[in-house]
Amino acid sequence: MREKDAPLGQKPQINLARSTPGRMWLISACAFLVIIQSSLGDSFSSLGIALVTVLSATLTEALLCYHSRKSIPLKDGSAVASALILAILLPNHIPPLYAAAGAAFAMGIIKFSFGGLGSNWLNPAAGAWLFVRFSWPEAFRMALGNSPLILSPDNPALAFSYSTGTGSSAVDGLVRSILNGSIFSLTRAELPGGYIDLFISSAGGIIADRGLGLLLLGTVIISATQVNRAWAPALYLGVYGALVRIFGALPFGGELGEGDILFGIFSGGTLAAAFLLSGDPATGAKSTTGFLLTIAAAAFTGFIFRYFGAEPYGVILAVLLLNTLVPLIRDIESGFFYEKQRSP
Amino acid sequence: MKVYSFPRGGISFEDPTAPSAAESRTAFLPGLSVIPLMQYSGVRAAPVVSVGDFVKEGMLVGRGRGPGQANVHATVPGRVVKTVSWKTSGGYTNEALVIRLEGAFEKLGKKEKPFSWRNMSPADIRRSIGEYGLVEMEGAGRPLEDIFAAFQPGSGPLTMVIRCVFDDPWLAADRVLCRERLKEVVEGGAIAARAAKASRLLFAVSRQEAALGEAFLLEARNWALPASVVLTGSRYPQRNRRELELVLRNYEKKEGLSLGDFFILGPASLTAVYDAVKFQKPVLDRYVAVGGSAVKNPQVLKVRIGSRIGDVFEECGGFIGKPEKIAIGSPLLGWSLADLYEPVVKTSFAVFALRENGGKPDGQPGGKPGREHRCIGCGECRTVCPVGLDPEDLYKRIGGAGNRKGPSTLRRVAECHGCGCCELICPSMLPLSSVISNAAREKH
Numbered sequence: 186m187r188e189k190d191a192p193l194g195q196k197p198q199i200n201l202a203r204s205t206p207g208r209m210w211l212i213s214a215c216a217f218l219v220i221i222q223s224s225l226g227d228s229f230s231s232l233g234i235a236l237v238t239v240l241s242a243t244l245t246e247a248l249l250c251y252h253s254r255k256s257i258p259l260k261d262g263s264a265v266a267s268a269l270i271l272a273i274l275l276p277n278h279i280p281p282l283y284a285a286a287g288a289a290f291a292m293g294i295i296k297f298s299f300g301g302l303g304s305n306w307l308n309p310a311a312g313a314w315l316f317v318r319f320s321w322p323e324a325f326r327m328a329l330g331n332s333p334l335i336l337s338p339d340n341p342a343l344a345f346s347y348s349t350g351t352g353s354s355a356v357d358g359l360v361r362s363i364l365n366g367s368i369f370s371l372t373r374a375e376l377p378g379g380y381i382d383l384f385i386s387s388a389g390g391i392i393a394d395r396g397l398g399l400l401l402l403g404t405v406i407i408s409a410t411q412v413n414r415a416w417a418p419a420l421y422l423g424v425y426g427a428l429v430r431i432f433g434a435l436p437f438g439g440e441l442g443e444g445d446i447l448f449g450i451f452s453g454g455t456l457a458a459a460f461l462l463s464g465d466p467a468t469g470a471k472s473t474t475g476f477l478l479t480i481a482a483a484a485f486t487g488f489i490f491r492y493f494g495a496e497p498y499g500v501i502l503a504v505l506l507l508n509t510l511v512p513l514i515r516d517i518e519s520g521f522f523y524e525k526q527r528s529p
Numbered sequence: 530m531k532v533y534s535f536p537r538g539g540i541s542f543e544d545p546t547a548p549s550a551a552e553s554r555t556a557f558l559p560g561l562s563v564i565p566l567m568q569y570s571g572v573r574a575a576p577v578v579s580v581g582d583f584v585k586e587g588m589l590v591g592r593g594r595g596p597g598q599a600n601v602h603a604t605v606p607g608r609v610v611k612t613v614s615w616k617t618s619g620g621y622t623n624e625a626l627v628i629r630l631e632g633a634f635e636k637l638g639k640k641e642k643p644f645s646w647r648n649m650s651p652a653d654i655r656r657s658i659g660e661y662g663l664v665e666m667e668g669a670g671r672p673l674e675d676i677f678a679a680f681q682p683g684s685g686p687l688t689m690v691i692r693c694v695f696d697d698p699w700l701a702a703d704r705v706l707c708r709e710r711l712k713e714v715v716e717g718g719a720i721a722a723r724a725a726k727a728s729r730l731l732f733a734v735s736r737q738e739a740a741l742g743e744a745f746l747l748e749a750r751n752w753a754l755p756a757s758v759v760l761t762g763s764r765y766p767q768r769n770r771r772e773l774e775l776v777l778r779n780y781e782k783k784e785g786l787s788l789g790d791f792f793i794l795g796p797a798s799l800t801a802v803y804d805a806v807k808f809q810k811p812v813l814d815r816y817v818a819v820g821g822s823a824v825k826n827p828q829v830l831k832v833r834i835g836s837r838i839g840d841v842f843e844e845c846g847g848f849i850g851k852p853e854k855i856a857i858g859s860p861l862l863g864w865s866l867a868d869l870y871e872p873v874v875k876t877s878f879a880v881f882a883l884r885e886n887g888g889k890p891d892g893q894p895g896g897k898p899g900r901e902h903r904c905i906g907c908g909e910c911r912t913v914c915p916v917g918l919d920p921e922d923l924y925k926r927i928g929g930a931g932n933r934k935g936p937s938t939l940r941r942v943a944e945c946h947g948c949g950c951c952e953l954i955c956p957s958m959l960p961l962s963s964v965i966s967n968a969a970r971e972k973h
Binding site: 194195196197198199200201202203204205206207208258261263301302303304466467468469471472473476519522523524 | 540542617618620854856858859860861862863864865881883902903904905906907908909911912917918919922937941947949952953954955956957958960962963966
């Protein structure tokens with residue numbers, strides 16, 4: 186016996202979800218926290234970059250919508266969210282004009298030309314980052330300067346466990362001694378010097394790395410409010426961290442198992458990639474299985490690009506690479522998971 | 530005891546504005562009763578009384594004339610003062626008799642002599658059920674007579690399933706009913722089992738009501754049928770036929786039983802069967818959960834069928850401010866009211882009123898669907914779909930500019946049973962389930 190349970194006219198009378206604009210503005214708020222932290226150490230250069238990207242993104246969207254006679258969807262917050270995510274992926278000293286061009290590219294090419302919000306399979310912020318990174322590579326490199334946050338052959342010590350402590354700050358020393366004397370002493374562990382500095386860094390680098398303390402807070406907020414699937418960044422960081430631990434020191438002359446997980450996760454845009462880019466369901470796979478596999482693949486590829494390639498922000502490149510495969514992955518998933526007749 | 534749940538999707542739903550399931554109160558009798566001639570998805574019964582006629586409590590006032598129609602009875606004694614018609618939120622026109630309370634009650638408060646049904650044949654029981662106009666007391670409200678007639682079990686055994694699965698806090702009325710009329714629920718199950726020729730009673734009970742399951746088993750010893758309890762999960766839509774059958778098959782396999790086909794009825798339907806067969810009484814009243822953020826004192830009321838919804842809210846202290854939405858059924862799956870003069874019908878297990886913005890922050894139970902936004906492809910609809918469909922894709926195919934309603938789309942649309950999970954959690958407030966369900970109906 187088969188029946189339709191719902192009589193005519195019966196439908197949900199409430200909605201349990203946090204609305205799309207609510208999500209966008211929450212993500213924007215979290216990204217803005219990162220920008221504020223970074224701004225405090227660079228005379229508000231980071232804030233300037235953020236303002237420029239937001240202005241450029243919203244103006245581009247408004248102009249395109251006006252031109253195509255569509256209603257301007259600024260209230261949904263997606264343009265601001267994309268602009269702020271792009272801002273935190275850029276170095277704090279990048280020329281503002283390039284940041285503006287990147288934001289316009291995100292809105293005009295990646296988002297709008299694919300049909301607008303929800304139709305793009307490439308993350309607009311990550312795509313715009315790629316545009317800026319490879320359109321003006323020299324400007325990007327100059328903006329980063331000789332950042333101590335960048336893992337490179339010039340900075341091999343960063344790849345090794347317990348080796349970031351060289352030249353740690355007084356704040357680092359103070360906080361570390363408190364932690365070692367209380368929490369870590371319970372397990373007879375000891376936090377080496379330098380890791381606290383990662384959270385309050387004022388060195389050059391991308392804004393996400395400079396505002397790590399508040400980025401961490403933002404990731405907690407995003408996960409707690411279920412804006413993303415909390416297991417996605419957890420899986421990403423788990424796979425990435427394991428790879429860093431096992432193989433992370435090899436390219437720099439170390440042995441298996443000597444890689445520095447903490448430095449690997451807290452630099453190179455890894456947290457932003459884990460929480461804001463790879464975990465973005467709008468540019469991810471359809472099924473839980475597919476999402477799981479692509480997240481793991483993004484972590485794996487990100488590790489390879491960063492540690493064995495020449496790109497210190499390889500994690501963002503890896504997300505983009507996986508994004509380009511999304512249409513294919515979704516097509517395969519449709520046939521495999523959603524086109525089959527089910528029983529009973 | 531092992532708890533059985535359906536494998537994928539679903540929603541865990543808590544709602545502090547739903548009434549407590551601890552106790553019930555009997556509502557005042559209505560001065561004016563509105564007795565609709567049509568059950569919700571059925572066909573209108575033919576009136577057998579006219580304006581000006583005097584009717585007795587429980588008297589036939591509308592006769593069903595075939596499948597989809599159920600007999601309709603007066604629930605209070607009185608005079609038919611007029612007929613009214615109105616357009617429902619489902620889009621069809623309903624008609625009702627308005628009865629002004631007059632004269633003496635013949636059933637209310639009177640001690641009635643029970644009728645021994647043990648010697649009745651299954652056909653006689655089904656005839657009795659049809660005569661008293663019994664319908665499923667929730668959902669589509671199909672006449673039980675039709676369900677019995679359409680049910681064609683295989684040659685194997687048949688199990689009567691008493692569905693006490695509370696996957697929604699708005700099923701408070703059924704929970705109260707199970708406690709207050711436990712014996713009647715079980716005996717109603719035994720009567721229905723006889724009518725369906727079932728050889729076994731199976732109580733499907735939510736995990737949080739395990740004690741109720743034990744009480745059912747104890748009571749079922751009085752009936753010469755093997756009985757058992759299966760504890761189910763409480764994730765919505767566990768009580769839907771498809772999800773319940775998945776659980777029952779799993780239980781059958783794990784326990785090494787041979788349950789055969791399932792005949793599934795809820796507690797309210799079973800007490801109606803009990804009243805009709807044992808006391809020759811149509812459905813005169815029912816337990817209704819009344820609540821929502823706009824209602825002063827949410828509670829479970831025992832209400833006469835035909836009472837106006839406005840009067841029912843008054844029984845609960847009226848409204849706190851102006852309600853934004855008034856609807857029948859659960860907030861998870863209900864239908865809005867055209868106005869407060871609409872009556873309580875046999876399927877009205879709950880009525881609720883929500884304040885503007887549900888009196889809650891956006892995203893909390895009690896919130897109301899707002900303005901639609903563009904789909905962001907978040908995929909949450911896929912995550913919660915218990916059938917494993919891709920609601921986003923189906924919605925875009927059916928409702929999109931391309932209108933790609935190919936055979937494969939329609940085939941998958943037909944698999945949707947309209948639980949509404951996808952629509953409930955869509956951050957873009959898209960009417961996913963409504964659009965897909967409507968397409969499924971068009972196909973049928």
